Amino acid sequence: MTDQRRSTPRTDTVLSHPDVALAVERLGRSLVKATVADVLDACRRGEVAPDDVTTAVLSALPASPTSLRRVLNATGVVVHTNLGRAPLSAAAVEALAVAAGATDVELDLASGRRGSRGRAALDALAAAVPEAGGVHVVNNGAAALALVACGLAAGREVVIARGEMVEIGDGFRIPELVESVGARLREVGTTNRVRVEDYAEALGPDTAFVLKVHPSNFTVSGFTSSVGIDALAALGVPVVADIGSGLLAPHPRLPDEPDASSALRDGAALVTASGDKLLGGPQCGLLLGDAGLVQELRRHPFARALRVDKLTLAALEATLTGPLPPVVRALGSRPDDLMGRARRIAAALGGPAEAVASDAAVGGGGAPGVGLASAAVALPAGLAGALRAADPPVVGRVEGGRLLLDLIALDAADDDALVAAVRRILPTEPQPGPRGPRAGG
Ligand SMILES: *Cc1c(COP(=O)(O)O)cnc(C)c1O
Numbered sequence: 354m355t356d357q358r359r360s361t362p363r364t365d366t367v368l369s370h371p372d373v374a375l376a377v378e379r380l381g382r383s384l385v386k387a388t389v390a391d392v393l394d395a396c397r398r399g400e401v402a403p404d405d406v407t408t409a410v411l412s413a414l415p416a417s418p419t420s421l422r423r424v425l426n427a428t429g430v431v432v433h434t435n436l437g438r439a440p441l442s443a444a445a446v447e448a449l450a451v452a453a454g455a456t457d458v459e460l461d462l463a464s465g466r467r468g469s470r471g472r473a474a475l476d477a478l479a480a481a482v483p484e485a486g487g488v489h490v491v492n493n494g495a496a497a498l499a500l501v502a503c504g505l506a507a508g509r510e511v512v513i514a515r516g517e518m519v520e521i522g523d524g525f526r527i528p529e530l531v532e533s534v535g536a537r538l539r540e541v542g543t544t545n546r547v548r549v550e551d552y553a554e555a556l557g558p559d560t561a562f563v564l565k566v567h568p569s570n571f572t573v574s575g576f577t578s579s580v581g582i583d584a585l586a587a588l589g590v591p592v593v594a595d596i597g598s599g600l601l602a603p604h605p606r607l608p609d610e611p612d613a614s615s616a617l618r619d620g621a622a623l624v625t626a627s628g629d630k631l632l633g634g635p636q637c638g639l640l641l642g643d644a645g646l647v648q649e650l651r652r653h654p655f656a657r658a659l660r661v662d663k664l665t666l667a668a669l670e671a672t673l674t675g676p677l678p679p680v681v682r683a684l685g686s687r688p689d690d691l692m693g694r695a696r697r698i699a700a701a702l703g704g705p706a707e708a709v710a711s712d713a714a715v716g717g718g719g720a721p722g723v724g725l726a727s728a729a730v731a732l733p734a735g736l737a738g739a740l741r742a743a744d745p746p747v748v749g750r751v752e753g754g755r756l757l758l759d760l761i762a763l764d765a766a767d768d769d770a771l772v773a774a775v776r777r778i779l780p781t782e783p784q785p786g787p788r789g790p791r792a793g794g
Contacts, residue, residue, distance in 0.1 A: 360403045361396045364389055370407050376414050388413050425771055427749040429727055429759025431683045432717030434522060436748065438629040438636065439717075440764075444675030445634065445668040452667035471666035477673035478639065481601050484617035485624075487647025489640040490669065491659035494627035495525065497638030498595050499534050501623055504653040505591070505646070506536035506561030512590075514547040515540050516579060517566040521718060527566050527595065534655075536561065546578045553588055562591040562622070567611050569597035569718040586620025591646070594621040598719035599632035599639060606684055607631075607720045613641050622646060628669060630717050633678030635668035637661050683761050684715075684725070691728035691760045694768055698730050698758075701772045704779060707731045713761040729757040732775070739778040747774050 367373055367389050377385045392409045395401045401409050426436050441449070452458065461468035469475075471490065478488045491497050502511060511531055518540070520526045528538050539560070541551040552563060563585050585592045600612035610631070613624045623646055628637035638659075640647060650656060661669075672678050677685075688710070695708035713727035714720075732749075734756045740747040749758040763771065 357399050357403065358397050361393055362403060362406055364393065367393070367406055367410060372411055373407060376411065380414060380418055385410075385414065423745050425745055425747045425767055425774065426762045427729075427747055427758035427760070427771065428716075429711055429713035429729065429750055429757065429761055430716035431680055431713065431725070431762045432630050432715060432719060433762070434717050438627075439633045440679045441635065441668055442633070442672060442675055442678040445671040445678065448667040448671035448675075449664050452663045456663055456667075458663040458666060471661070471663075471670075474666040474670040474673070477670050478641070481673050482613050482617070482641055484614050485641035485647075486644030487642065487651075489647050489651045489656075490628070490661050490666070491638040491640065491656070492661055492665075493629075493636055494595070494597060494599075494625060494638045495521070495530055496659040497625035497640045498527070498593075499530055500640065500650050500653065500656055500659055501562075501593055501625060502531045502536045503534035503655050504650045505593075506531070508535055509537065509561035510539045510557070510559045511536045511561055511564050512539045512541060512552060512555045513564045513566065514542045514551075514579060516542060516544050516547060516573060516577075517564075517568060519566050519568055519570070521570070521597075531564065545573055545576055547580055548578065549580045549584045549588070552580060552585060556588060556590055560590050562593045563588070565592060565594045565621070567595060567597045568721070570721050572722040582616055582619040582621050586622075591622035591643075592620060593623045593625065595625045597626060598630040598715075598717075599626040599628055599634075600719075601632065604631070604684065606725070607715070607723060609723070610720045613639070617642055627718070628665075628672075630719050631680060631684070631715070632672065633680035634672035635665045637665050637669055679762075679764060686727075686761055688726040688728060694760050694765060695728040695730050698760075698768055698772055702730070702732075702775055702779065705733055706775075709757070711757055711759050711761075713759050725761060727759050727761040729759040732756045732758065736775075736778065740775065743774040743778050745770060745774060747771060 389410050392401060392406055392413060396403060396406055424436055426433055432438050459468055459470040475488050479485060491500060518528045532538060539555045541547055541555045565582055582592055582594055594616040596611040596613060596616055598610060600610055602614045603612050613626060616624045623642035626639045628634040628639055699706040699708040709729055709731045711727045711729035713725040715723060734751045734754055737751055737756045749756050
């Protein structure tokens with residue numbers, strides 16, 4: 354014990370090892386120093402040999418400067434809120450890296466004067482939705498709606514159908530958001546039905562706008578009715594449509610999902626939406642519609658508190674102008690192709706793995722109740738925890754007593770990584786069946 358204490362290297366000696374010095378440059382001195390201190394303590398206790406200290410430090414250091422981990426999304430949920438919603442396209446990731454340093458986000462390099470902030474991203478958005486006279490981008494969908502309510506309805510009334518008073522997730526509710534910036538709600542209709550006359554009767558001098566909210570995470574069926582944007586617009590007050598998922602144009606696979614172009618064509622004065630759901634971009638909120646209203650809101654003092662950073666603007670521009678983002682590609686994937694991948698993966702894994710058809714979902718507040726035909730690799734349900742602890746972590750879904758690794762939301766380029774991660778946690782021997790090991794395994 355005393356010997357080991359005496360031969361424990363000094364902190365500075367460990368820190369000056371070339372590999373450790375490189376780690377200091379990459380991860381920061383305090384983080385590396387704390388790891389060195391832990392390992393030296395273990396060395397003094399005799400748990401690490403003095404000669405192994407450097408190796409132990411290097412293997413204890415985090416792999417990256419963020420504690421966030423890359424995860425393989427095998428849930429079959431294309432826009433998974435707990436996995437960060439839309440994964441960015443390679444083009445958007447490249448754009449993030451370019452914009453990360455000093456960048457001309459708000460400088461006109463030709464004149465050397467202040468430029469229009471994020472002009473290229475806004476131009477790309479305007480080009481994608483020609484029906485919008487004006488466009489603006491804020492931090493998220495909730496921020497877009499809060500800005501509209503604050504700028505147009507503080508101290509006034511917002512008319513909303515009771516069936517559209519939506520809780521969006523994590524306990525946050527659209528009606529409470531609208532009230533939190535000083536607007537008053539005027540509820541009309543019932544949970545299941547509302548008529549255009551209900552809206553008409555509620556309108557008055559205090560009405561700021563009618564709010565149409567897409568019930569993006571639930572469905573109501575049976576004896577129901579709601580009022581479309583065109584009928585509401587005919588009432589002569591501004592209609593604000595919170596479409597949620599950020600579809601800019603109709604999608605053939607999601608016929609019931611509202612889109613910005615159609616909402617504006619139907620007469621909405623403003624549309625609000627998220628950027629990181631079906632649009633497949635970075636977290637942001639889109640505000641589209643009447644040029645005068647958008648300009649008024651863009652200059653509202655509250656707008657500054659909701660402003661997006663250069664990274665968001667760069668990633669949004671690349672999402673809109675670059676190759677199709679992963680979410681959009683996933684929505685267009687063919688079940689046959691997914692089954693082909695599932696068969697190849699199952700064959701590579703062997704043992705209990707089996708390719709099966711699967712029913713995937715959009716998720717993340719979009720297209721509730723819509724199933725997407727997909728394919729998965731089925732494994733014993735008991736492996737779910739070990740796979741989440743794998744490197745990289747693999748998150749599947751347990752269904753019908755089996756763990757399904759659904760391929761719709763997984764980039765095909767990650768299939769090999771999936772196989773490798775599963776192989777590392779699969780029992781090395783084929784699992785014996787009820788009557789002992791299978792012949793010919
Ligand atoms: C998702 C959603 C929101 C919230 O958007 P965030 O980008 O999460 O702030 C608001 N309204 C609807 C209808 C939604 O689907």
